[in-house]
Amino acid sequence: MVKKTCFSKEVRVDNREECYACYRAKKTCLCDGIKPFATRMRFVILMHAKEARRQKTGTARLAKLCLTNAELLIGTDFTHNDRVNSLIQDPSYSPFVLYPGSKAVNFKTLGNEPLPQGKTVLIFVIDGTWACAKRLLSKSRNVSALPRLSFSRSYSSQFVIKRQPRAHCVSTIEAIYYLCEEAEEAGYENLNAQNEILMVIFKQLVDTQINYQRGVLGKRQQ
Numbered sequence: 001m002v003k004k005t006c007f008s009k010e011v012r013v014d015n016r017e018e019c020y021a022c023y024r025a026k027k028t029c030l031c032d033g034i035k036p037f038a039t040r041m042r043f044v045i046l047m048h049a050k051e052a053r054r055q056k057t058g059t060a061r062l063a064k065l066c067l068t069n070a071e072l073l074i075g076t077d078f079t080h081n082d083r084v085n086s087l088i089q090d091p092s093y094s095p096f097v098l099y100p101g102s103k104a105v106n107f108k109t110l111g112n113e114p115l116p117q118g119k120t121v122l123i124f125v126i127d128g129t130w131a132c133a134k135r136l137l138s139k140s141r142n143v144s145a146l147p148r149l150s151f152s153r154s155y156s157s158q159f160v161i162k163r164q165p166r167a168h169c170v171s172t173i174e175a176i177y178y179l180c181e182e183a184e185e186a187g188y189e190n191l192n193a194q195n196e197i198l199m200v201i202f203k204q205l206v207d208t209q210i211n212y213q214r215g216v217l218g219k220r221q222q
Helices: 049-054 059-066 082-089 130-139 172-185 196-213
Strands: 002-006 009-013 042-048 070-075 093-098 120-127
Touching: 042 049, 042 059, 042 082, 042 130, 049 070, 059 070, 059 172, 059 196, 082 093, 082 120, 120 130, 120 172, 172 196
Parallel strands: 042 070, 042 120, 093 120
Antiparallel strands: 002 009
16 A cells, blocks of 8 residues: 555555455465355355445455355345345245344254255355444344344354454354354255365465464565
């Protein structure tokens, strides 16, 4: 980032080269290491617009690049979003929102109540800070009305470069990884460890940022 003066105004100019896939600086692009894999589940990541502006290199974009059966949508209220509503109303899907709650189910409990035969589990994943995620879900009445899906056990985030608001909060890419693990344990997925790429890429992201903080890689470029 450099500054130029033009007509007595200071203008900030960003000269970094950026990857158009992961939105990271090309110097720290992780795309070469991504090995996309298919899941039986379908993922729809709903990224809060504020997160999209502030965290272009967030884990949601990396997760989406790893998943062939996923898409990412940006907004703050998806109540009247045509794409979201068409997916929810599609009879071939059994939709859930990945979010904790007292009435949330998990793949272990779903095993006791089999899903409708022939339907694909559709998972809406909320991406943003804890506060932004709560607001997005509250505003998006169509998504908040869906049954909640969570985990059968607790996990601790390895996102050491960020402070998590609560012990059970994990990043988007970690949440998808753990959900894949539990879906496979329940017999719904058969991934043969392909989902490990999610954590490999995630750890590379964390290590890169730590090295910048330590000055190992010079000036930080996200």
